[in-house]
Structure formats: C-alpha cells, structure tokens
Amino acid sequence: MAPSLAIIVKLSVYCNELQLMSLMTNTPISIYLHIPFCTTKCTYCAFNTYTHLETLIPAFVEALIREIQIVADGAEIRLPAHSVFFGGGTPTLLTPAQLGQILDTLHQRFEITSDAEITTEANPNDLNLSYLQGLRAAGFNRLSIGMQSANAQELKLFARRHDYATVTEIMPLVRQAEFKNVNLDLIYGAPYQSLATWHDTLTRTLELAPEHISLYALGLEENTPLKEWVETGRVPTPDDDLAADMYELATELLGVGGYQQYEISNWSQPGQASRHNLQYWRNWPYLGLGPGAHGYANGVRYATLLSPQRYIKALQTPLERHYPFPSTPATVDEVQVDRANEIAETLIMGLRLTVEGIDRAAFQQRFGVDLVDLHHEVITKYQTHGLLEVSDSCVRITQQGRMLSNLIFRDLV
Ligand code: SF4
Structure with missing residues (x-):
C-alpha cells in the first residue's frame, strides 16, 4: 500500500531524504x-x-506497548505495516491475551x-x-x-x-x-548428526506438510555450552563438508517434495514465501522492538537495550523530550546508513x-543507477563462471553460485 501524495507532502516536513525514498518506493x-524469555537455554543459543x-x-508487556506508542508518535502518521513477527526468546511464554x-x-x-502476515515463533511444548x-x-x-530435528539424540544435545x-x-x-x-525450523551441521539422521528429519518434516521450512546451519557461538564442549573435546567438531552435503540433500529432497527455495536458507510451498523474511532480504525498512531487537528505518540501523530490566526501566521513565522516528528511550547504537552502504x-x-534476485528496475528507481552498469566487471566475471544469472529484469545467484555466495558478496562490496 503506497502512501498518498498528500501524506508524502506532509511527511516531507518531518522526514529525511532516505525515509521519503523508502516510503515512495x-x-x-x-x-x-x-x-x-525462555524456560531453559538451548546449548547452541546465543x-x-x-x-x-x-x-x-x-x-515487559507494558514496556513493549509503551515502546510501540513512542515509536509511532515519532513517525507522526500511521505508517502502513504488512508483516508483524514475534520472535525471541519464546513468545509463547506470554498468554494469548498478553x-x-x-x-x-x-x-x-x-x-x-x-x-x-502476523507470525509468532512457538515452542512445541507451549502449544495446546x-x-x-x-x-x-x-x-x-x-x-x-x-x-529443529526429528532425532531424539540431537534434540537432547541441543537441550530442547x-x-x-x-x-x-x-x-x-x-x-x-x-x-x-506454518513454518518449521530445522538445524543441520550439528555434532553427531549424520546424513542418515538428517535425511530422516527432512522426510519426517515433509510428512508434516508445513507451508514453509527454514534451515539453520549450526554455528558454534561464543559463550555457549556447545562451543565449549567442542573446544574441550567433549563432543566432536562439526564437519563443514558434511554440512555442505546436508544442504545439498535438503535442496534435493525439499525440491522433490514440492517446495520452492526462494532464499538461501528458506523453502516454501508455492505462494507461501514469508513476507517478513522478504522484507529483510529486499533491504526494506523494519522496526525492531523489545530488548536486543535490531531495526532499519528512516535510513538508520539501530538496536535496543539488551537487558530486559534496563529496557523496562527506560520505558517506565517519563519522557523528557520528543523521540524522532524510529528512536525511543530504549534505542542504542544508531547508525545512519549512507548511500554506498545501502x-x-x-x-x-x-x-x-x-x-x-535483485530487481534491476527497483534498484534503478531506488539508487538512480543500473546495477549491471555499477558492478559490470564483477557481475560479468561471475556470469561467465556460471555463478550469476543476468536478465533484463534481474540479477540472481545460480544453484552453483549458492555454495560460493560469500566469495561473490565479498567481491561486490
Ligand atoms: S528456545 Fe530459542 S531462543 Fe530460547 S534458548 Fe532455545 S534457541 Fe534460544
């Protein structure tokens, strides 16, 4: 839903050039x-x-409501929003009423x-x-x-x-x-996980017929028990080559199962791609609310206070000034994104x-330059190697290019 011209004119009083650009596109x-909040901490979770x-x-619920009100007041108009995502943490520790x-x-x-699209993450145990x-x-x-997995030992290792x-x-x-x-999240590349257990998890997931499947390559995050166990030899180091084989197996099985891979880690039944995910990947604006959330709006990337206690306190304190959109008293680490970084x-x-992929017309409209002209040399190189596909309408990564995506990203920025 595009804002009307009248709204854009009114907004020009308040908004900088980047916000207007976002709204006008x-x-x-x-x-x-x-x-x-979580009941217990999973061993891989950071x-x-x-x-x-x-x-x-x-x-916390009161503070979050207050944060919503302050950020909305900063925007001056009722901004249109087309997806809402409650993540965490475990949103299902809150009651439906909350x-x-x-x-x-x-x-x-x-x-x-x-x-x-209005989503909440859910822990299976909390649902009835x-x-x-x-x-x-x-x-x-x-x-x-x-x-995460259909395998009892893997779920136990994760402390799910x-x-x-x-x-x-x-x-x-x-x-x-x-x-x-319904989306189901799965983890691959874990210690002890084999191609056979992963095949079994994928098969059982397909039997449940979710509309959407997200795959997460397990990372060993700082200050997690799993990382410590690997470093001290208590559990084996995950094998990167095996993880790559698991990814290929998933690509094959989910494709045969009728799922379309629309993003490197996300598959959906036709027409069921997550709008919220697409917002991130299209680099469109999103608000991040709640402790430790990240947002990108009005040309600013920002975060919110990590500590729930400090977050609640910041939002309980009476306001002493107006907070320009998207700031609130809980906002930290605001960085204005310049054109080159955008x-x-x-x-x-x-x-x-x-x-x-990247829509060339939308890119031209947003930045005033054709993507292929801007990165002609790099795009031609990877096109020649079969890692990028270029058409009149878009530039996108090929199946082969997905395994080497980091190399392409590095060359492009
Ligand atoms: S339920 Fe999710 S957020 Fe909570 S500890 Fe486990 S992985 Fe982390």
Missing part, C-alpha cells in the same frame, strides 16, 4: 518484536534471551494491512488447542515452530524441551485452530533471494 514497513525472568513479563494486547496496540498505532485458538483470536495467522512426538501431536491441533501457514547491503541481501 511503495514499501510498507515490517515490525519485529523480541520476547526475551540469542538475547533469559531464563528465570518470567516474573518480569507483565512489566500477545493480543501488544497486537491491539500495533493496530491502534500503525496501519496494519488487511492481508498482513486452547492456546492455539487464543492466538488465532488475537489475530495471528502464521506460526513458526522450533522443531520437546521431542519429535510433541511436534507430530500438535500439528493436527495447529490445523484444527485454522493456522494455514547499496552494498541491498546487493548482499538481494542475492540471497534465489528466485527473484
């Missing part, structure tokens, strides 16, 4: 909300999430489009029919479930709270509650989109 925003802080949840209260505030302060129906009634129309049986039990309830758009980010993220 008919781009509704996306909204990410970070819920920083996300900004905390255990044993559930007593903070009521104050999640609904947050969503209601978004509806009051933003122009949430009638077809908006009544909870799922509560989510639907609150306005959610998409679930992203952290399945659920087992595969839990996922199979809740999927019929998810459908009964009329969720028609171009580089648009290239790197756009090339992750394996089907649509």
Whole structure:
C-alpha cells in the first residue's frame, strides 16, 4: 500500500531524504518484536534471551506497548505495516491475551494491512488447542515452530524441551485452530548428526506438510555450552563438508517434495514465501522492538537495550523530550546508513533471494543507477563462471553460485 501524495507532502516536513525514498518506493514497513524469555537455554543459543525472568513479563508487556506508542508518535502518521513477527526468546511464554494486547496496540498505532502476515515463533511444548485458538483470536495467522530435528539424540544435545512426538501431536491441533501457514525450523551441521539422521528429519518434516521450512546451519557461538564442549573435546567438531552435503540433500529432497527455495536458507510451498523474511532480504525498512531487537528505518540501523530490566526501566521513565522516528528511550547504537552502504547491503541481501534476485528496475528507481552498469566487471566475471544469472529484469545467484555466495558478496562490496 503506497502512501498518498498528500501524506508524502506532509511527511516531507518531518522526514529525511532516505525515509521519503523508502516510503515512495511503495514499501510498507515490517515490525519485529523480541520476547526475551525462555524456560531453559538451548546449548547452541546465543540469542538475547533469559531464563528465570518470567516474573518480569507483565512489566515487559507494558514496556513493549509503551515502546510501540513512542515509536509511532515519532513517525507522526500511521505508517502502513504488512508483516508483524514475534520472535525471541519464546513468545509463547506470554498468554494469548498478553500477545493480543501488544497486537491491539500495533493496530491502534500503525496501519496494519488487511492481508498482513502476523507470525509468532512457538515452542512445541507451549502449544495446546486452547492456546492455539487464543492466538488465532488475537489475530495471528502464521506460526513458526522450533522443531529443529526429528532425532531424539540431537534434540537432547541441543537441550530442547520437546521431542519429535510433541511436534507430530500438535500439528493436527495447529490445523484444527485454522493456522494455514506454518513454518518449521530445522538445524543441520550439528555434532553427531549424520546424513542418515538428517535425511530422516527432512522426510519426517515433509510428512508434516508445513507451508514453509527454514534451515539453520549450526554455528558454534561464543559463550555457549556447545562451543565449549567442542573446544574441550567433549563432543566432536562439526564437519563443514558434511554440512555442505546436508544442504545439498535438503535442496534435493525439499525440491522433490514440492517446495520452492526462494532464499538461501528458506523453502516454501508455492505462494507461501514469508513476507517478513522478504522484507529483510529486499533491504526494506523494519522496526525492531523489545530488548536486543535490531531495526532499519528512516535510513538508520539501530538496536535496543539488551537487558530486559534496563529496557523496562527506560520505558517506565517519563519522557523528557520528543523521540524522532524510529528512536525511543530504549534505542542504542544508531547508525545512519549512507548511500554506498545501502547499496552494498541491498546487493548482499538481494542475492540471497534465489528466485527473484535483485530487481534491476527497483534498484534503478531506488539508487538512480543500473546495477549491471555499477558492478559490470564483477557481475560479468561471475556470469561467465556460471555463478550469476543476468536478465533484463534481474540479477540472481545460480544453484552453483549458492555454495560460493560469500566469495561473490565479498567481491561486490
Ligand atoms: S528456545 Fe530459542 S531462543 Fe530460547 S534458548 Fe532455545 S534457541 Fe534460544
């Protein structure tokens, strides 16, 4: 939904050139909300999430609502938003009523489009029919479930709270509650994981018939038990070549299963690509709300205070000044993105989109230059090697290029 000319004229009083550019390229925003609570910590997880802080949840919900109000006040108009994503952490530690209260505030302060994709991440253990129906009634129309694996030993290594049986039990309830758009997250490249167990996980995932599947290559993150176990020899070091074979196996099996790979790590049934994911990869604006969230709006990349306690306190304190969009009292690390960096980010993220790639006309409209003219030498080199495809409408990475994407990204920026 593009803003009207009248709105753009009004906005020109308040907005800098970059924000206007974002709005005029008919781009509704996306909204990410970070819920920083987990019951237990998974062994590979380095996300900004905390255990044993559930007593903070009521104050956190109030703070998040306050943050939404402040950022909306800064925008001066009800900005259109076409996707909302509750991630974490474990959003399903909040009740449907609490999640609904947050969503209601978004509806009051933003122009949430009638077809908006409204997702929450969900831990399989937290779901039952009544909870799922509560989510639907609150306005959610998409679930992203952290399945991770169908293998009991792998789930145990990850210290996940659920087992595969839990996922199979809740999927019929998810459908009964009329969720028609479900993502399952899977992890590959883990210690002890074999091609056989990965094949089994993929096969069982296909049997569950989700609309969307996201694959995560396991990384050994700082200060995680898994990294320490690998470094001390308690568990074997993951094998990069085996992980590459797992990725190829997934590409093959999911393709045969009728899923289209639309991004390097994401597959969907036809027409079910995640709008929220696409927003990131197209380098379009999104708000990040909640402790440790990241956002990109009005030409600014920014983060939010990591500590839930400090976040809540910052938003409880009476305002002493006006906060220009997208800042709030909880905002930290604001960086104005200049044109050169915006171009580089648009290239790197756009090339992750394996089907649509980078739209040349949209790029020209956004930056006033043709992508192929701008990077003629590099694009021609990788086109000649069969790693990039160039047409009148787009530049995109080939199947072969996906395995060497980092090399191409490095040459382009
Ligand atoms: S449930 Fe998700 S966010 Fe929470 S500890 Fe596990 S991986 Fe991290």
